[in-house]
Amino acid sequence: MREPLPDLSAARAARRLVLRLAQLPRLGPDDTPLPEFTQAGLAASLGITQGAVAKIVARLVAAGALEESHRRVSGSFRRRTVYTLNGMGEMLAHELEAKMGSRRTGPGAETTSAHRPYSAIP
Numbered sequence: 001m002r003e004p005l006p007d008l009s010a011a012r013a014a015r016r017l018v019l020r021l022a023q024l025p026r027l028g029p030d031d032t033p034l035p036e037f038t039q040a041g042l043a044a045s046l047g048i049t050q051g052a053v054a055k056i057v058a059r060l061v062a063a064g065a066l067e068e069s070h071r072r073v074s075g076s077f078r079r080r081t082v083y084t085l086n087g088m089g090e091m092l093a094h095e096l097e098a099k100m101g102s103r104r105t106g107p108g109a110e111t112t113s114a115h116r117p118y119s120a121i122p
Contacts, residue, residue, distance in 0.1 A: 014056045015096055016046050018065070021085050022093035032074050037082040057083050065089035 020042065027033055035041040039057065043050040060066040065088045073080045085093060 011056070013046065013048055013052060014060065017042060017053065017056050018060070018085070018089060018093050019096055020045055021066070021083065022090065022097075027082075027084055033071055033082045034074050035076070037084065038073060038080045039083075042083070060089070063088075065092050 020036075024034070024036055027037070036045055039050050039053045042057075043053045046053070057066055057068070061068055061083075065086065066083050067086045067089075069082050069084070070079045071082045072078075073082065
């Protein structure tokens with residue numbers, strides 16, 4: 001039986017963090033991660049504090065959506081905690097992307113030139 005995905009409907013920063021991790025390249029066992037996989041890197045890319053990121057990743061790790069490992073990070077001499085999406089986290093990211101896409105194109109949604117097909121742009 002599949003575990004339920006964590007509910008991130010009220011947690012905007014958590015949604016942004018999951019989507020940001022989904023945009024990063026997948027790491028192999030011998031890959032050296034970029035600083036964006038760390039708490040400090042995620043905080044900088046999302047424009048939130050590192051303390052806020054620490055709380056979010058702790059909840060997502062406990063929910064089973066993120067995995068943490070200790071690895072050498074590009075540009076750093078010591079090992080850092082690196083966060084990656086696991087299978088449940090990737091499903092969560094796909095679900096969030098689908099919800100965001102349906103909001104943009106759903107009934108009553110305003111269509112901007114960025115979301116209109118090319119044929120509809122004057």
